[in-house]
Amino acid sequence: MTAAPTPALTFDRVSHRYSTDTTVLSNVSMQINSTDFIMVTGPSGSGKSTFLQLGALLEQPSEGEVYFQQKAVSSLDDKTLSQLRASRVGIIFQAYHLLPRYSVFENVLFGFRYSKTPMDEARQLSQEAMQLATIDHLQNKSAGLLSGGEMQRVAIARAIASRPDVLFADEPTGNLDRRTTDMIMATLATLHAAGLTIVMATHDDSLVPFANRHYQLTGHSLHRSDRACHGV
Numbered sequence: 001m002t003a004a005p006t007p008a009l010t011f012d013r014v015s016h017r018y019s020t021d022t023t024v025l026s027n028v029s030m031q032i033n034s035t036d037f038i039m040v041t042g043p044s045g046s047g048k049s050t051f052l053q054l055g056a057l058l059e060q061p062s063e064g065e066v067y068f069q070q071k072a073v074s075s076l077d078d079k080t081l082s083q084l085r086a087s088r089v090g091i092i093f094q095a096y097h098l099l100p101r102y103s104v105f106e107n108v109l110f111g112f113r114y115s116k117t118p119m120d121e122a123r124q125l126s127q128e129a130m131q132l133a134t135i136d137h138l139q140n141k142s143a144g145l146l147s148g149g150e151m152q153r154v155a156i157a158r159a160i161a162s163r164p165d166v167l168f169a170d171e172p173t174g175n176l177d178r179r180t181t182d183m184i185m186a187t188l189a190t191l192h193a194a195g196l197t198i199v200m201a202t203h204d205d206s207l208v209p210f211a212n213r214h215y216q217l218t219g220h221s222l223h224r225s226d227r228a229c230h231g232v
């Protein structure tokens with residue numbers, strides 16, 4: 001008998017607006033389990049990044065509740081939120097946010113800046129993350145001199161180095177060619193197979209088969225549509 005999946009992230013009637021006249025999400029309810037690889041698609045401006053930011057504890061919803069590992073996010077104090085962000089959440093931002101003058105290794109190590117992990121351990125974990133993202137051969141190169149696909153892999157390494165439980169990936173293959181996209185997706189599939197929960201946003205419908213669940217964002221709502229998903 002297989003164990004019941006553990007809830008990683010729950011949205012309970014979540015609405016979000018950045019100002020009184022711009023609703024981005026309206027009454028969104030859904031649950032992500034620890035074994036899931038979720039794909040969120042939708043047109044530009046539909047709220048994909050907003051959805052990820054709410055899940056990654058970077059924004060609080062205007063209405064409703066987000067539960068991270070069954071804890072109501074609105075009930076957590078700033079210290080607990082920072083600890084969760086530093087230890088449980090990994091984020092690959094839509095723009096990579098790398099430090100161009102620093103080396104690849106230093107950029108990956110930078111992922112530990114809010115963590116209490118001892119430096120020796122952080123260095124070791126950073127080495128392992130670079131191997132997983134297949135960039136260890138570039139570790140001494142300045143991040144500003146990398147190709148787009150290499151920068152994306154550094155962003156992945158930085159996001160996974162602290163061994164988070166949930167990885168939020170915002171358009172991790174935006175602006176990359178097909179071959180590089182396939183490499184990035186293979187890396188994410190390997191991480192998912194190793195136990196990482198993944199929530200990814202993309203414009204690219206052809207990537208939906210990598211996920212086991214698919215949500216489309218339209219008209220401020222999430223619609224589940226698993227037809228193109230892996231194993232469905």
Ligand SMILES: Nc1ncnc2c1ncn2[C@@H]1O[C@H](COP(=O)(O)OP(=O)(O)OP(=O)(O)O)[C@@H](O)[C@H]1O
Nearest residue numbers: 018019024042043044045046047048049050051094
């Ligand atoms: N910090 C913010 N302040 C005000 N409005 C914002 C903010 N962030 C996003 N928005 C607005 O919210 C809406 C949804 O934006 P969001 O970035 O979530 O969309 P998206 O689906 O990720 O788009 P894209 O595919 O272009 O990345 C847009 O109309 C955007 O202008």
Ligand SMILES: [Mg+2]
Nearest residue numbers: 048049094170
């Ligand atoms: Mg976006």
